[in-house]
Amino acid sequence: MLRVNARPQAADGVPALGASVQGEAVTSPTVVAVGEELVLDNGLVRAVIDADGLVISLVDYASGRDAIAPGAAGNLLQLFRDIPNKWDAWDVDEHYRRVQEDLTDAIAVRSVVDDEGAAVVVERSFGRSRLIETLRLRSGSASLDLDFDIDWQETRHLLKLAFPLDVHADRSAAETQFGHVFRPTHTNTSWDAARFEICAHRWIHVAEPGYGVAIANESTYGHDVSRRTRADGGTTTTVRLSLLRAPVFPDPDADRGRQRLQVSIRPGAGIREAVDEGYRVNIPVRTVAGAHEIAPLVRVSHPAVRIESIKLAEDRSGDLIVRLYESEGARAATDVTIDAGGAADIRFVDLLERELDPPAGTTPLTSGIRTTLRPFQLLTLRVSKESPQGQ
Numbered sequence: 385m386l387r388v389n390a391r392p393q394a395a396d397g398v399p400a401l402g403a404s405v406q407g408e409a410v411t412s413p414t415v416v417a418v419g420e421e422l423v424l425d426n427g428l429v430r431a432v433i434d435a436d437g438l439v440i441s442l443v444d445y446a447s448g449r450d451a452i453a454p455g456a457a458g459n460l461l462q463l464f465r466d467i468p469n470k471w472d473a474w475d476v477d478e479h480y481r482r483v484q485e486d487l488t489d490a491i492a493v494r495s496v497v498d499d500e501g502a503a504v505v506v507e508r509s510f511g512r513s514r515l516i517e518t519l520r521l522r523s524g525s526a527s528l529d530l531d532f533d534i535d536w537q538e539t540r541h542l543l544k545l546a547f548p549l550d551v552h553a554d555r556s557a558a559e560t561q562f563g564h565v566f567r568p569t570h571t572n573t574s575w576d577a578a579r580f581e582i583c584a585h586r587w588i589h590v591a592e593p594g595y596g597v598a599i600a601n602e603s604t605y606g607h608d609v610s611r612r613t614r615a616d617g618g619t620t621t622t623v624r625l626s627l628l629r630a631p632v633f634p635d636p637d638a639d640r641g642r643q644r645l646q647v648s649i650r651p652g653a654g655i656r657e658a659v660d661e662g663y664r665v666n667i668p669v670r671t672v673a674g675a676h677e678i679a680p681l682v683r684v685s686h687p688a689v690r691i692e693s694i695k696l697a698e699d700r701s702g703d704l705i706v707r708l709y710e711s712e713g714a715r716a717a718t719d720v721t722i723d724a725g726g727a728a729d730i731r732f733v734d735l736l737e738r739e740l741d742p743p744a745g746t747t748p749l750t751s752g753i754r755t756t757l758r759p760f761q762l763l764t765l766r767v768s769k770e771s772p773q774g775q
Contacts, residue, residue, distance in 0.1 A: 388670045388678075398669055402680035413502035413521045415495040422495050422504050424528070426521040429651065431528050433519060437490040437506030444526060444652035449550070451597050451651035453620040456548035458649065459519065459530055461487040463510060466542035466629055473631035473638060476581050476606065480542055485510075501525075512537040527600075527650040527661060534643045536628050543628040544608075547599060547649060552592040552619040556609040557655060558584030559662055562692070562709040563760035564655070569611045569621060581626070582607050586662030589655060590621050598650045598658035599623055600665045656687060659711045663690075679723060682706050686718035689757060697766060698737055704767040705737060710757040721752040722767055729768040737766065 389398035398404045413426035420435040432441035438457035443450050452458050465483035468475040491507040496518075503520040515534040522529065536543075557564045560583075569590070571577040584607050587600040606626030614620055627645055631638050650661050681704075682691050690711045697703040710716045722730065730753055732740045743763075746755040757763060 403678035415502040472633040553590035598653035600661035
């Protein structure tokens with residue numbers, strides 16, 4: 385069996401955009417009952433789930449820190465009344481916060497060990513809706529994965545997922561296309577207060593110097609981040625994801641029915657790990673039948689440089705288009721190595737595949753180029769098997 389990785393970075397021992405033979409798991413995740421609590425452990429992360437199915441502790445062994453704030457619980461589902469003043473299906477108005485219900489009661493909490501790892505399955509019921517939440521640790525993974533199977537039957541309600549984190553974060557980093565945006569966690573100005581709901585694509589990250597937490601998703605864009613000072617003097621930074629809404633205009637049945645959602649939380653993560661999580665959740669490694677490893681078509685030497693796409697040119701010439709970007713907001717000097725069966729010509733083009741001058745300092749290599757990307761720079765290469773005009 386082969387493991388195929390379509391992500392722009394190595395994962396689980398599989399090269400980016402390549403395939404390797406499936407190996408044996410180094411460690412097997414376990415789930416152990418300790419009193420009324422269940423403890424998930426895979427040697428990298430330890431999660432403690434209480435009798436209500438809430439994560440009351442999440443420790444990564446590399447730092448030894450607990451990501452969950454003292455006395456709080458992660459993966460807390462919260463139901464809000466959601467009646468915007470106007471534009472029912474488009475707006476989220478700040479007054480939704482006035483009516484809140486924490487969904488803490490569980491119908492059942494049970495442990496599972498299967499081929500995917502160790503898991504805790506939680507069943508809940510609220511209003512006219514039901515959900516099954518699976519909290520899972522996989523072998524070799526530094527993240528706790530949450531899989532929601534929800535029969536959503538509410539009207540004019542907003543369902544959020546909250547993670548109160550023991551992190552003193554003055555800002556959050558939210559992914560946008562080919563980069564990320566920083567936003568403050570405080571509400572010192574009217575502009576800050578107006579950002580009570582913010583957008584993040586595949587991940588959001590909060591951190592203090594030396595420690596951070598990344599939360600990734602595969603289908604959620606709305607988030608809110610706030611912070612408060614606890615009685616013990618510490619700071620709790622709460623990250624919440626807007627999972628589901630139930631507007632009645634223009635479609636009175638919007639979002640009703642069965643919904644599948646995936647979220648992951650990675651303690652002890654920096655921006656680089658947050659980017660990794662976003663790709664992992666959205667483009668998982670696949671296992672297929674195969675005879676041998678497959679080398680990746682394109683490689684980069686700097687981990688902050690991500691290969692976003694590889695495709696054929698729009699003019700049907702057979703040329704290869706390689707699009708990559710710098711993902712961490714810093715300069716990155718990288719070698720781009722291309723194995724295209726003897727590529728003879730590499731040119732720089734824009735997003736419409738029109739030729740551009742090479743960036744300053746770019747040098748050719750035997751099978752690629754060496755170049756430096758500016759923070760968040762997007763770079764597109766056109767690879768031909770023959771030099772222009774047959775040169």
